Amino acid sequence: MNETTIQDLLQKIAFEDDQQAFKVLYFQYYKRLYNLASFYVRSAEATEEVVNDTFISIWSRRKLLADITDFTSYIYKAVKNKSLNFLKQRNFPIHFNIDDVKAEIEDVTLNIEDQMIVADFQLLIEHAVNSLPPQCKLVFKMIKEDGLPHKEVAELLNLSVRTIEYHMSIALKKLSESLNYKKNAPLVSSK
Incomplete structure (x- = not known):
């Protein structure tokens, strides 16, 4: 999906509270974000939790989406931060299993x-x-x-x-x- 289309989705979500646009955004990024989170968090359940928490945070602050110029970069950083916070809060050691990233x-x-x-x-x-x-x-x-x-x-x-x-x-x-x-x-x- 090109950046213009992503910007259109972000505008709809931010200004119209468009749940369908949010769903499209979710499915567009879910697999890539899951793969990134699994780089940090080794448990499939915890990885899903991290990605879904990231999207919940994005929805709760959706009015700010219109100001984001590079959403891909933004959401990657958000998932990385959520992953590291998840590990820190649960006192998990940080593991990197690169072979699991796809x-x-x-x-x-x-x-x-x-x-x-x-x-x-x-x-x-x-x-x-x-x-x-x-x-x-x-x-x-x-x-x-x-x-x-x-x-x-x-x-x-x-x-x-x-x-x-x-x-x-x-x-x-x-x-x-x-x-x-x-x-x-x-x-x-x-x-």
């Missing part, structure tokens, strides 16, 4: 031939991304799929910007190597 490429409506080409290419990319080291994979997905800037990803993951840049360079190099190798290989391996 993101998905959104579907695009195309004709059947284009869909097949895109599906094959997405399969290649998915395999290449999944072969990345766990932290490289997380950094790559947050920057390339969620569009977050390096500095923000560094803050969210408590890493330096240099470390983020390092992970991105490794990720891009490995993806390039993997995709260049696989472009001449068949998509289905024979076993």
